[in-house]
Ligand code: NAD
């Protein structure tokens with residue numbers, strides 16, 4: 001079997017590390033051609049030593065690259081603009097985008113423009129520019145394969161079940177660390193409290209997003225764009241065990257679900273090997289003693305979820321503004337500048353402004369992102 005040439009963007013993060021586990025465990029299937037990161041240059045240097053054929057792109061501080069011995073080496077791309085250049089030269093069959101935040105958008109487009117399939121963990125690419133990403137992929141007949149566990153589940157369910165007779169998507173949410181906290185107590189939540197996720201071990205930004213339910217809000221928008229379905233036909237259900245990754249409900253009443261242990265290696269492996277079936281790497285789910293619970297999300301305590309539905313329904317540039325305001329507010333919360341409940345206040349104020357009018361090409365999307373950030377300064 002010919003090995004698939006794989007680029008891993010955001011190789012030092014939580015998605016990146018899980019992807020490396022998959023690549024090492026299924027080494028006859030993959031040949032890494034590019035690793036990228038924005039910090040932890042030392043980890044990138046170790047990857048370069050482990051996979052000497054792969055290119056390395058580091059967009060963080062030059063001094064950090066020098067200290068890690070990356071500077072001046074063959075196959076190394078340094079600087080903010082070097083990542084898209086490295087993607088263009090890597091010649092990957094599939095690119096896993098595990099970059100966090102809006103910084104992932106341009107690399108997603110660059111990967112598709114290089115002729116690579118896109119295994120997409122970076123949900124922000126779709127929230128900001130779903131139509132552009134999907135149009136770029138379609139024009140080159142390349143697949144965009146979701147890695148987010150909920151979307152991977154729905155992608156697989158729809159592939160197997162077909163869309164005929166589909167009534168709605170049911171996205172599951174763990175509920176995050178504050179699922180049982182009162183509105184009063186939420187006002188006192190610290191970054192440390194918010195970073196203690198009950199079921200998933202992830203990067204800081206997505207972990208805070210899971211605590212506010214902004215992550216589920218971003219995922220509702222991601223699902224609407226990826227699966228071309230309206231806001232009214234996407235429901236969120238809190239399921240604290242994170243065993244059911246999502247479900248589809250059919251008009252005839254049947255509900256199909258995907259269940260597995262909460263382990264990102266499965267959706268990553270499936271996306272990297274798509275459309276082939278994957279051999280088992282993860283531990284099997286045990287049913288003995290398993291208890292599954294479900295509750296309605298509380299939109300009063302977690303307004304970020306209802307703001308996402310509002311932004312999706314409003315169209316125009318509202319989802320770009322939602323994403324940008326949230327990124328600014330999360331950074332401010334982590335820096336101790338605003339309270340936990342201040343995150344949704346910042347987003348509400350930004351979304352109260354006028355973001356009607358479309359942004360459909362890359363320059364206008366990036367400009368709308370910049371304007372939204374300026375409007376969300378805290
Ligand atoms: P993380 O913070 O652990 O890692 C982010 C990676 O992106 C790092 O390698 C970092 O160096 C790189 N990066 C950060 N800023 C960058 C920039 N400006 N330019 C280039 N590279 C940059 O994040 P994560 O938890 O791995 O999440 C990555 C993405 O995957 C996010 O969009 C997140 O929503 C999504 N996702 C993550 C998980 C998970 O389990 N961690 C699950 C579903 C979806």
Ligand code: MG
Nearest residue numbers: 148149150219
């Ligand atoms: Mg998810």
